Amino acid sequence: MSETRPPQSTVLEVNDLNTIFRTRDGEVHAVNHVDFSLATGELLGVVGESGSGKSVTMMSLLKLLPSPPAEIVSGEILFEGRDVLKMSDDELRALRGGDIGFIFQDPMTSLNPVFTVGYQLTEALREHLDINKKEARKRAASLLAKVGIAQPEQRLKDFPHQFSGGMRQRVMIAMALACEPKVLIADEPTTALDVTIQAQILELVRDLRRDQGMGIIWITHDLGVVAGIADRVIVMYGGQIVEHATVEALFKDPRHPYTRALLAAMPSVDAERTEKLHSIAGQPPSLNKRPASCSFAPRCEHAFGRCTEENPPLIETSGGHQVACWLEHPQYMEPPSEMHLRESF
Amino acid sequence: MLNYTIRRLLFAIPTLLVISFLIFAILDLAPSDPTGNLPLTIPPEVREKIRLSLGLGEPFPIRYLKWLQQFFINEPLNMIEQWFGITIGDSENRLRVQSWATRSPVVDLIVERMPQTLWVVGMSYVVGILIAIPIGVISAYKQYSVFDQVGTFISMVGFSVPTFFTGLVLIVVFSSTLGWLPSIYDTTHKVTDLASFWFQVKQMIMPVMVLALFNASQLSRFMRASMLDNLSQDYVRTARAKGLKERAVLLIHVLRNSLIPVVTVIALGIPQIFGGAIITEQIFRVNGLGQLLIIGIQGADIPLVQTLTFIFAVLIVLFNLLADIVYGILDPRIRYE
Numbered sequence: 092m093s094e095t096r097p098p099q100s101t102v103l104e105v106n107d108l109n110t111i112f113r114t115r116d117g118e119v120h121a122v123n124h125v126d127f128s129l130a131t132g133e134l135l136g137v138v139g140e141s142g143s144g145k146s147v148t149m150m151s152l153l154k155l156l157p158s159p160p161a162e163i164v165s166g167e168i169l170f171e172g173r174d175v176l177k178m179s180d181d182e183l184r185a186l187r188g189g190d191i192g193f194i195f196q197d198p199m200t201s202l203n204p205v206f207t208v209g210y211q212l213t214e215a216l217r218e219h220l221d222i223n224k225k226e227a228r229k230r231a232a233s234l235l236a237k238v239g240i241a242q243p244e245q246r247l248k249d250f251p252h253q254f255s256g257g258m259r260q261r262v263m264i265a266m267a268l269a270c271e272p273k274v275l276i277a278d279e280p281t282t283a284l285d286v287t288i289q290a291q292i293l294e295l296v297r298d299l300r301r302d303q304g305m306g307i308i309w310i311t312h313d314l315g316v317v318a319g320i321a322d323r324v325i326v327m328y329g330g331q332i333v334e335h336a337t338v339e340a341l342f343k344d345p346r347h348p349y350t351r352a353l354l355a356a357m358p359s360v361d362a363e364r365t366e367k368l369h370s371i372a373g374q375p376p377s378l379n380k381r382p383a384s385c386s387f388a389p390r391c392e393h394a395f396g397r398c399t400e401e402n403p404p405l406i407e408t409s410g411g412h413q414v415a416c417w418l419e420h421p422q423y424m425e426p427p428s429e430m431h432l433r434e435s436f
Numbered sequence: 437m438l439n440y441t442i443r444r445l446l447f448a449i450p451t452l453l454v455i456s457f458l459i460f461a462i463l464d465l466a467p468s469d470p471t472g473n474l475p476l477t478i479p480p481e482v483r484e485k486i487r488l489s490l491g492l493g494e495p496f497p498i499r500y501l502k503w504l505q506q507f508f509i510n511e512p513l514n515m516i517e518q519w520f521g522i523t524i525g526d527s528e529n530r531l532r533v534q535s536w537a538t539r540s541p542v543v544d545l546i547v548e549r550m551p552q553t554l555w556v557v558g559m560s561y562v563v564g565i566l567i568a569i570p571i572g573v574i575s576a577y578k579q580y581s582v583f584d585q586v587g588t589f590i591s592m593v594g595f596s597v598p599t600f601f602t603g604l605v606l607i608v609v610f611s612s613t614l615g616w617l618p619s620i621y622d623t624t625h626k627v628t629d630l631a632s633f634w635f636q637v638k639q640m641i642m643p644v645m646v647l648a649l650f651n652a653s654q655l656s657r658f659m660r661a662s663m664l665d666n667l668s669q670d671y672v673r674t675a676r677a678k679g680l681k682e683r684a685v686l687l688i689h690v691l692r693n694s695l696i697p698v699v700t701v702i703a704l705g706i707p708q709i710f711g712g713a714i715i716t717e718q719i720f721r722v723n724g725l726g727q728l729l730i731i732g733i734q735g736a737d738i739p740l741v742q743t744l745t746f747i748f749a750v751l752i753v754l755f756n757l758l759a760d761i762v763y764g765i766l767d768p769r770i771r772y773e
Contacts, residue, residue: 155676184681202671204693205692205693205768
């Protein structure tokens with residue numbers, strides 16, 4: 092499946108991150124007690140439905156959320172041992188675009204419409220590398236060539252609206268890669284692209300990991316992509332990590348009911364065509380309170396008493412496989428509920 | 437772009453002809469009498485003769501065509517003659533558009549009044565823009581801050597309090613009470629040395645500030661709204677994620693986009709400068725175009741009002757075109773074919 096590399100030194104470590112939005116209608120707890128780490132050359136997949144806190148978590152890492160309303164209330168984000176939250180503005184700027192590259196979701200609006208692609212690319216280069224305009228342009232052209240844009244020198248003079256959606260996303264990727272960052276955060280980078288371009292981009296990402304040892308965080312809701320490229324996977328739900336495992340373990344032995352439901356909802360090419368795709372009944376949770384119970388409980392078919400009373404912590408089951416579910420808790424006893432007895436996974 | 441400009445200019449010709457006809461027709465329908473201001477002792481027969489001598493005896497279409505000829509043929513020819521010092525045809529007997537009140541050519545009157553208006557009103561426009569843009573930018577960047585609240589309050593006041601009130605308040609404070617500034621604008625004043633320049637500055641401060649406050653109030657709100665629109669765009673986040681300095685994000689990425697609609701509004705407002713600020717010019721006794729227009733209307737000086745109003749119309753059409761062209765230059769997504 093994936094080219095697993097032995098985990099090397101940890102480049103990014105996130106401990107107990109909490110981000111809330113203070114809105115007029117009250118607080119929205121978008122990220123709750125999130126912990127994870129990323130090693131050099133590792134690809135960490137982050138999956139979850141819309142509104143599960145994937146993007147907000149990653150934007151919190153670079154303090155890219157507008158404040159107000161967003162506020163990182165507690166936690167620690169260590170990049171090579173230094174806490175991002177305690178950095179000065181200058182240190183933070185050196186990190187953004189220099190050590191950590193960010194690819195955003197929507198290529199149609201993420202580029203400034205009034206500047207040429209060349210300007211927007213060289214801007215980042217000149218900010219972080221000590222090079223002159225000519226060198227920056229040369230490098231920008233080679234970056235465009237790298238992401239598969241033909242005639243890069245001419246295209247540098249074009250404005251974003253002269254590129255198609257897929258091409259714009261490539262420009263975004265080129266921009267994120269401009270200064271050869273140690274960590275690349277890609278927020279649904281291939282969602283807007285058709286499958287052939289998606290395949291090319293995945294190929295490119297694979298090369299970057301191999302050649303530069305870049306640590307990559309790949310946010311997506313496409314489990315197929317995750318299965319193909321990730322080393323480890325985080326499943327997020329309601330602003331929390333509900334399952335954290337290696338990609339093999341996650342697909343072979345998903346422990347959290349939500350992960351199972353997600354995998355069941357995935358259409359398969361080989362499987363017999365059923366009448367309807369599986370779907371998870373119910374709505375994603377509202378995040379206007381700090382979670383006091385399992386946020387998936389209302390939609391979970393295995394929920395029992397404790398699920399609605401206490402929020403399950405991440406419990407390690409085996410070999411780094413973590414899951415936030417009371418069913419996995421060592422003290423968990425078979426409840427005398429007939430509902431659970433009916434079910435066998 | 438050039439093609440587009442030429443096409444728009446050609447389209448402007450019928451538009452302007454229709455406008456000139458409408459102005460002429462409306463003024464003709466207005467119940468005004470050029471002899472109305474003359475002493476009551478003048479008998480009706482004499483008044484009738486005066487009217488005939490002004491050309492009012494002719495039917496409406498003839499008068500309109502004559503005005504067209506005077507404005508579009510005779511005046512330009514006269515201008516060419518004056519610029520190059522040459523004589524074209526029978527220039528002695530060529531009739532120019534003449535004011536009924538002063539019997540002098542209307543265009544000469546306008547040329548006489550133009551500098552005062554451009555100096556005072558134009559300067560106030562420039563000052564207004566220079567005040568409005570930074571205020572708009574800072575207000576938007578620090579939305580709901582004390583600066584923003586104060587700025588919002590002042591611009592609401594500046595926009596809702598009429599200029600005849602602010603003008604009088606300034607006169608009461610700075611001329612009557614403190615005696616620092618003259619309350620009457622001396623049009624004949626010539627700047628020859630530093631002292632006379634200083635006097636010119638002093639007499640311009642109040643009218644310029646009154647109008648600048650009014651202009652800046654409008655424009656700063658517009659600038660703020662435009663900045664706020666752009667600050668929440670995704671590309672701003674991209675610029676920050678690149679590690680750009682906050683100043684570069686704001687003053688290069690956001691400002692460049694926010695200025696597009698603001699520049700259009702500024703360009704569309706320029707014809708108003710030529711129109712003069714009728715009320716402010718009256719308060720500070722600035723002999724500008726606004727005052728000329730008011731005098732013309734009061735004295736039923738139809739050729740003067742007709743010509744002046746039509747020139748405003750031409751300027752509005754031209755600056756509309758200019759605004760469109762500037763928009764095309766500033767926004768690369770707009771292409772005129």
